[in-house]
Amino acid sequence: MANSNLQTQLKLNKIKTFFYKPQNVILLLCGIVLSVTTIAPILYLIQDTVAVHAGTVDSLKTGLKEGQMTFYNWIDLFTGRLAKANLWTPLLNTVLLSVFACIIAIFYGGLFAYLITRTNLKFKKYLSAIFIFPYIMPQWTLAMVWRNAFNSNAVTGGSDGLLASLFEIKMPLWWCQGIFPSSIVLGLHYAAFAYILIGGIFRNMDANLEEAATILDTPKWKIFLHVTIPLVKPAILSTILLVFGSSMGSYPVPHYLSLETLSTKYVGLSSGRAGEASVIAVIMMVFGIAILLLNQRSTSSRQNFTTVTGKSGQISKANLGKVGKYLIAFIFIVVTLFTSIYPIISFAIETFLPNPGDYSFLKTGDFEMLTTKWWTTSDTLGEYGLFGQLGILHxxxxxxxxxxxxxxxxxxxxxxxxxxxxxxxxxxxxxxxxxxxxxxxxxxxxxxxxxxxxxxxxxxxxxxxxxxxxxxxxxxxxxxxxxxxxxxxxxxxxxxxxxxxxxxxxxxxxxxxxxxxxxxxxxxxxxxxxxxxxxxxxxxxxxxxxxxxxxxxxxxxxxxxxxxxxxxxxxxxxxxxxxxxxxxxxxxxxxxxxxxxxxxxxxxx
Incomplete structure (x- = not known):
C-alpha cells in the first residue's frame, strides 16, 4: 500500500515538474491547437470526398441522399467519361507548369545570385533590391501585365494590347495564353527563392576547393560543373521543393492566362461536382505532403563537403571585364525594369484609359482621350461603362x-x-x-x-x-x-x-x-x-x-x-x-x- 502511494506521489511530482516549466505548457497547448486547426480540416475535406452532395452529379447518379457515403466521386473522377478533361489534362498541365517554373526560377535566380555574389558586376545594391520586387508584389501582377502587353483582338479577342496597338505585332496564341506565359510568369515570381537560397551559399562558399582545382590546371567549366554545382545542390533542391509546391497550388496566374490546372478545375467543378472538386483538393494536398517528406529525406541524407584546411577568408570573384561588368548589369537593369517597375506604371496607365487594354492613343498621339472617370466619378447617371459603380476614390x-x-x-x-x-x-x-x-x-x-x-x-x-x-x-x-x-x-x-x-x-x-x-x-x-x-x-x-x-x-x-x-x-x-x-x-x-x-x-x- 505504501509502495503504491509512493509511486502515485512520484507520478504527481513528475507531472508538477513538467507543468512547472513554461515551455512544456506552451508545447502541449500549441500541439493541441495546431493539431486541431491543421489535421481536423484535412479530415473534414477527406470526408467530403465520399459524401453525397444535394443537387450535384453524385446524388443524381447514385440516388443516395445528402450526407450518405459513396466512392462515386473518386471512381468517376479517375475513370469516368470526363476523367481526361476533369483530372488528367489539368493534372498534366499542373505538373508541367510546376516543373517549368522550377527550371526558369533556378536558372534566372541562380544566375543572378552567381553574378551578384561571385563576380565584379556593377550596381549590385540596386539590382539586388529590385530583383525581389516581383515576389513582394501580388502573384497575378505579372500575369496581368503580360496580358495587357501581348493580347490582341485578332488572336485573343477583346482590346489590342500594347504591342498590337503600337507596332501591330500580333503574338501567337501559345505566347499569349497557356503553359508558356504561365511558366514564365511563375518562374519570374519565384526566382527570388533561388536568389535567396542559392545566393546565400554562393556568398559563404569556401573558396579553397575552387582554388585547389585551379592550381591543378582544371578548366573553369569543369570547376563549375564538378565543384561549384555540387556545393549549391542542397539550395537547388530546396528551391525546387518550394517553387514546385507553390506553383502546384497557384490559381491567379493560370486563371488570368487561360491555362486549365487543378486549381482552376476545382473552381469549375465546385458547383456541379462538389465531391469531385474535393478529391482534386486532396490530390493537391497529397503533393504538398510528398514535398514535405522529400524535404525531410533530402536533409537527412544530404552530402557534406568540407576541407581539411578550414574556411577560406576570401571568395574568389570572377572578372567580367571592363565592358562586361557594365554590359551585363545594363541587361539586368532592363529586364528588372520590365518585371519590377513597368507593372506599377502599367496599372497606373490602365486606370486612365477609356477602354482598358486599348493603347491605340499611343499610336495616334491623341492623349486627350485619357480619362479620370475610373477614379473620380461620383455620379454614374451620366457615365457609360461603369456598370453602376462609382469611381475608385468614391x-x-x-x-x-x-x-x-x-x-x-x-x-x-x-x-x-x-x-x-x-x-x-x-x-x-x-x-x-x-x-x-x-x-x-x-x-x-x-x-x-x-x-x-x-x-x-x-x-x-x-x-x-x-x-x-x-x-x-x-x-x-x-x-x-x-x-x-x-x-x-x-x-x-x-x-x-x-x-x-x-x-x-x-x-x-x-x-x-x-x-x-x-x-x-x-x-x-x-x-x-x-x-x-x-x-x-x-x-x-x-x-x-x-x-x-x-x-x-x-x-x-x-x-x-x-x-x-x-x-x-x-x-x-x-x-x-x-x-x-x-x-x-x-x-x-x-x-x-x-x-x-x-x-x-x-x-x-
Whole structure:
C-alpha cells in the first residue's frame, strides 16, 4: 500500500515538474491547437470526398441522399467519361507548369545570385533590391501585365494590347495564353527563392576547393560543373521543393492566362461536382505532403563537403571585364525594369484609359482621350461603362474591402506571430524531444500545402463550425497558413540564445512573462518582429487562400477578382496598384524600422 502511494506521489511530482516549466505548457497547448486547426480540416475535406452532395452529379447518379457515403466521386473522377478533361489534362498541365517554373526560377535566380555574389558586376545594391520586387508584389501582377502587353483582338479577342496597338505585332496564341506565359510568369515570381537560397551559399562558399582545382590546371567549366554545382545542390533542391509546391497550388496566374490546372478545375467543378472538386483538393494536398517528406529525406541524407584546411577568408570573384561588368548589369537593369517597375506604371496607365487594354492613343498621339472617370466619378447617371459603380476614390465597397484586407492582415499577423514565437521558444527549449519535433512539423506543414487545398479544407471546416463567410474563418486559415513564417524566424533566433541568460533570471525568481518581455524579446526583437511582419505583408496580397471563404467584397483581393470577371479591368488595375503601393510602403517601413530585408545577406548590403 505504501509502495503504491509512493509511486502515485512520484507520478504527481513528475507531472508538477513538467507543468512547472513554461515551455512544456506552451508545447502541449500549441500541439493541441495546431493539431486541431491543421489535421481536423484535412479530415473534414477527406470526408467530403465520399459524401453525397444535394443537387450535384453524385446524388443524381447514385440516388443516395445528402450526407450518405459513396466512392462515386473518386471512381468517376479517375475513370469516368470526363476523367481526361476533369483530372488528367489539368493534372498534366499542373505538373508541367510546376516543373517549368522550377527550371526558369533556378536558372534566372541562380544566375543572378552567381553574378551578384561571385563576380565584379556593377550596381549590385540596386539590382539586388529590385530583383525581389516581383515576389513582394501580388502573384497575378505579372500575369496581368503580360496580358495587357501581348493580347490582341485578332488572336485573343477583346482590346489590342500594347504591342498590337503600337507596332501591330500580333503574338501567337501559345505566347499569349497557356503553359508558356504561365511558366514564365511563375518562374519570374519565384526566382527570388533561388536568389535567396542559392545566393546565400554562393556568398559563404569556401573558396579553397575552387582554388585547389585551379592550381591543378582544371578548366573553369569543369570547376563549375564538378565543384561549384555540387556545393549549391542542397539550395537547388530546396528551391525546387518550394517553387514546385507553390506553383502546384497557384490559381491567379493560370486563371488570368487561360491555362486549365487543378486549381482552376476545382473552381469549375465546385458547383456541379462538389465531391469531385474535393478529391482534386486532396490530390493537391497529397503533393504538398510528398514535398514535405522529400524535404525531410533530402536533409537527412544530404552530402557534406568540407576541407581539411578550414574556411577560406576570401571568395574568389570572377572578372567580367571592363565592358562586361557594365554590359551585363545594363541587361539586368532592363529586364528588372520590365518585371519590377513597368507593372506599377502599367496599372497606373490602365486606370486612365477609356477602354482598358486599348493603347491605340499611343499610336495616334491623341492623349486627350485619357480619362479620370475610373477614379473620380461620383455620379454614374451620366457615365457609360461603369456598370453602376462609382469611381475608385468614391466607391465605398472598394475602400471597405481594402479596410477588410488590412483588418485580416493585422489579425493574422498578430495571431500567427504570437503563436509562431511561442512555438519557436518551446521547440528550442525542448529541441531533442519527439513532441517538439511533432509540433515543429505540424506548424510547418500548411506552408508546403497548396493554398487552394488549405482554403478548400477550411471552407468545409468553416461550414461545420457555422463560421463560413465570416472574418473569423479568414483569420483562422490565415493564421494557420502563416504560422511557419513566425515559427521558423523565432526558432532560428531562440537557438542563438544561450540558456544561461534565462537561467540567471530564473535564479532571481523573475516570472516567465517578465523574462520574455524584459530579456528574450528585446535581445531578438528584429527576428521576432519579422515573424509578425512577414504574415502581414503576405496576407495583404493573398487571393488563392481566401477566394472561396468569403463574399466578393469582404476583402480587396476577392473584390478585385470580381471586377476583373465583370470586365471592369480599370477597377481591378487600380485596386492592384493600391495593393502594390501599400505593400511596398510597408516593406520599406519594415526595412527602415528593423533593418530586415529579403535580399540582405546575399548581396544587398
Amino acid at each position: 466607391n465605398v465597397q472598394i475602400w471597405k474591402s481594402f479596410c477588410g484586407q488590412l483588418f485580416v492582415a493585422v489579425c493574422c499577423a498578430l495571431c500567427a506571430g504570437t503563436i509562431g514565437t511561442l512555438v519557436g521558444y518551446a521547440v528550442s527549449k525542448n529541441r531533442r524531444s519527439k513532441s517538439a519535433a511533432y509540433v515543429n512539423s505540424v506548424a510547418f506543414l500548411p506552408y508546403l500545402m497548396p493554398s487552394l487545398s488549405v482554403g478548400v479544407a477550411y471552407l468545409i471546416f468553416g461550414k461545420a463550425l457555422s463560421i463560413g463567410g465570416t472574418f473569423l474563418i479568414l483569420i483562422l486559415v490565415g493564421t494557420v497558413k502563416y504560422i511557419p513564417f513566425a515559427s521558423r524566424s523565432s526558432l532560428n533566433s531562440m537557438l542563438q540564445l544561450s540558456g544561461e541568460i534565462e537561467e540567471a533570471a530564473i535564479i532571481q525568481n523573475i516570472p516567465w512573462v517578465k523574462r520574455m518581455f524584459g530579456i528574450i524579446i528585446p535581445i531578438q526583437k528584429s527576428s521576432i518582429l519579422s515573424g509578425f511582419l512577414l504574415p502581414f505583408m503576405t496576407c495583404l496580397r493573398e487571393l488563392t487562400l481566401f477566394m472561396l471563404l468569403c463574399d466578393q467584397f469582404k476583402i480587396m483581393t476577392t473584390a478585385m477578382d470580381y471586377f476583373d470577371e465583370m470586365g471592369l479591368y480599370a477597377f481591378s488595375s487600380g485596386m492592384n496598384l493600391i495593393l502594390i503601393i501599400t505593400i511596398l510602403i510597408f516593406n520599406a517601413l519594415v526595412n527602415k524600422l528593423t533593418g530586415a530585408s529579403i535580399d540582405k545577406g546575399v548581396g544587398g548590403n
